[in-house]
Amino acid sequence: GNSVTQMEGPVTLSEEAFLTINCTYTATGYPSLFWYVQYPGEGLQLLLKATKADDKGSNKGFEATYRKETTSFHLEKGSVQVSDSAVYFCALISTGGGNKLTFGTGTQLKVEL
Amino acid sequence: DAGVIQSPRHEVTEMGQEVTLRCKPISGHNSLFWYRQTMMRGLELLIYFNNNVPIDDSGMPEDRFSAKMPNASFSTLKIQPSEPRDSAVYFCASRLPVDRGVVSGNTIYFGEGSWLTVV
Numbered sequence: 001g002n003s004v005t006q007m008e009g010p011v012t013l014s015e016e017a018f019l020t021i022n023c024t025y026t027a028t029g030y031p032s033l034f035w036y037v038q039y040p041g042e043g044l045q046l047l048l049k050a051t052k053a054d055d056k057g058s059n060k061g062f063e064a065t066y067r068k069e070t071t072s073f074h075l076e077k078g079s080v081q082v083s084d085s086a087v088y089f090c091a092l093i094s095t096g097g098g099n100k101l102t103f104g105t106g107t108q109l110k111v112e113l
Numbered sequence: 114d115a116g117v118i119q120s121p122r123h124e125v126t127e128m129g130q131e132v133t134l135r136c137k138p139i140s141g142h143n144s145l146f147w148y149r150q151t152m153m154r155g156l157e158l159l160i161y162f163n164n165n166v167p168i169d170d171s172g173m174p175e176d177r178f179s180a181k182m183p184n185a186s187f188s189t190l191k192i193q194p195s196e197p198r199d200s201a202v203y204f205c206a207s208r209l210p211v212d213r214g215v216v217s218g219n220t221i222y223f224g225e226g227s228w229l230t231v232v
Contacts, residue, residue: 032219034220036223042225042226043204043223043224043225043226044204044206044223045223046220046221046222049220051219089156093219093221100146100158100161100169101146101158101206101221103155103156105155106155106156
């Protein structure tokens with residue numbers, strides 16, 4: 001079956017620090033990969049996605065590259081802001097998984113001044 | 114465009130009461146999902162529909178939970194009777210038909226969630 005593994009949180013960074021949140025996956029078929037973000041008290045918002053190997057998704061300074069050889073989709077941002085504090089979820093869909101989103105456990109990011 | 118609309122946003126109810134959560138998917142989306150989020154278990158898929166038909170309800174916890182989609186623009190998730198362990202955030206989400214072959218078609222869009230507390 002499909003599964004997503006992401007690094008445990010919370011991750012605490014100073015403003016303007018470099019961010020990496022690791023995500024690896026196992027999937028049947030050819031998955032599409034996603035990062036969702038959840039701000040405190042809110043729902044999940046799509047942050048970025050990639051639908052085939054070597055694609056790079058990017059949005060709001062965040063980016064992630066679909067690495068088929070390492071089955072990874074690590075989230076990065078060069079300079080985080082306090083407003084980036086949220087929970088980040090890595091997820092995938094594959095036709096072999098019944099076209100359902102499979103989520104990782106989420107990684108909480110706290111950015112401090 | 115309006116996103117996925119859920120109601121109520123917040124509900125506090127007493128154990129044993131019936132709870133009904135409602136969802137209006139994005140117009141034109143034909144797949145609808147109900148997720149539950151708790152601290153202990155994270156995000157769990159409860160059930161999803163394609164063209165108003167339940168496809169996979171293996172995530173529904175027990176018989177106290179039921180979901181319906183009477184038409185393309187409305188779905189309900191019902192808990193009867195409710196228990197304190199049902200306290201969670203319940204998310205509804207929707208997606209365009211995958212078979213249209215459009216790359217963006219497989220993105221799932223979430224509502225703001227219904228925050229349920231059973232006391």
